Amino acid sequence: MIDELPPSVTGSEAQLLLRPRRILTxxxxxxxxxxxxxxxxxxxxxxxxxxxxxxxxxxxxxxxxxxxxxxxxxxxGDRYERIVVGGQRLEVRRSPDDASVFSAHPYWVRLRRASGRGGPGAVCLGSQGREVEIGSFLPPDERDELLGRLRSMLAAASGRAPVEES
Known part of the structure; x- marks a missing residue:
């Protein structure tokens, strides 16, 4: 499940909260x-x-x-990943302690879709030789949505036009 959170400071940064879907209450x-x-x-x-x-x-x-x-x-089902994208930084934080696992300037971040068995695989963010997989618990259709959202968020944060995938 992908939720967009309101910015922590008005107009400063966009946040996505990724959580696995729960089948039962x-x-x-x-x-x-x-x-x-x-x-x-x-x-x-x-x-x-x-x-x-x-x-x-x-x-x-x-x-x-x-x-x-x-x-x-x-x-x-309580685990989550929080992705914060601002003009000067992109940060990925994970539960249980909300620790930062990846941080970089949005202009230098590479967003890619790794190939998986039998179809599209993981969504990965990389910069300066480091790479982190995000949304590993999301189903493939939500990973596609995450890829699109992140692509446009990174383009907006770095002042570039969104890159269309061919």
Whole structure:
């Protein structure tokens, strides 16, 4: 998901916030866990009644692993990349600590699309021998949109006309 943020200081810089799409809401994750837990508990109870003394312990362990996995999946959706483009700098910041991973003057930044397996791949920014991949968690159509937005943002920041890709 690509969101355009308002400038931190009026008219000073443009910002893009890149986040992975979430398929389920928190409530839907709880419902999913309940839909897994109820049948597992019924089967464990039936197995215990038939003489399997370890079935309840196994069910609790299984549900704990499923809960941890669901929590990990949800937390992985919290990551983001923030791209700040101004007249004097382009900066890429990443979660969890919002640390800067790339910074350069917009005039000298190269924007390219790396070739990937079976089609277009990663969007990369480079300058002075350094290169960083951005939007790795975005689907291909959103990467195309990101490429177009960044191309026009870089052109505006550096005072050049947007370069058309041939």
């Amino acid at each position: 928190p409530r839907q994750f709880v419902v999913l866990f309940v839909l897994i837990a109820v049948p597992a508990s019924v089967v464990a109870g039936y197995s215990f009644a038939m003489g399997n003394a370890f079935a309840p312990a196994f069910a609790v362990l299984d549900l704990a692993i499923v809960a941890v996995a669901l929590r990990w999946v949800w937390r992985s």
